[in-house]
Amino acid sequence: MTERPAKPLLPVRRGFSFLLLAAALALTGCGASSPRFAGERNAGPKKEAKKHGSVRFSSKEAEEEAKEDDRKVNVKEVQQRFSSTSAPATRAAAPAPSGKVGEAAAAPAGFEKQKMMDLILTWMGTPYEYGGESRSGTDCSGFTMQMFRGSAGMDLPRTTEEQMALGTPVASEELKFGDLLFFNTTGKNPSHVGIYIGDDMFAHASVSFGVTLSSMYSSYYKKRYTGARRIIGQ
Secondary structure (H helix, E strand, C coil): CCCCCCCCCHHHHHHHHHHHHHHHHHHHHCCCCCHHHHHHHHHHHHHHHHHCCCCCCCHHHHHHHHHHCCCECCHHHHHHHHCCCCCHHHCCCCCCCCCCCCCCCECCCCCCHHHHHHHHHHCCCCCECCCCEECCEECHHHHHHHHHHHHHCCCCCCCHHHHCCCCEECCHHHCCCCCEEEECCCCCCCCEEEEEEECCEEEEEECCCEEEEEECCCHHHHCCEEEEEECCEC
């Protein structure tokens, strides 16, 4: 009996080859250079950035602020001292300047230092929120903008950089109540702004503590201070 030659198992071989090819493509597709995963790979950081979009500062910056702010201001004591409910002798007042500094906008009619001080004190403890400008959450430039709007009827630009372009520069030894103080806290100048209230203290929206009072001479702020601007003539 003559045996017939076995036919090649083409369908099986083709099927096996297809499986090998599919496996190879799958392994190649998971590689770093895969276009299929490039969008997803990039989407991760973007989503993370969006998630933390309300936080302009890094955790390192917040840690440095908390660690290096070594001259804490007793906010309650200042509230008692500077509030309009205190005795006249203890109301908010800044040291007299040693000389006239440049030109600044004339103080609006009705602008009162005490009115601004009282407004600042009512915002104490407001949490920090990047992009915020309300009592539910505010960032540094949103806070200064609201203080001048609420107490002086002045509309400041929204960003710290724009606010630094206002008024005239002021030497640190000639600061007066209401002057804007600027700091480099992120490597970009300016990245932080506050309002000088006297006695080397300023009010600001801190990334770690929210709206608070700080000393210009704490280790953290002293080495990051970059200048001041006077936007209201006094």
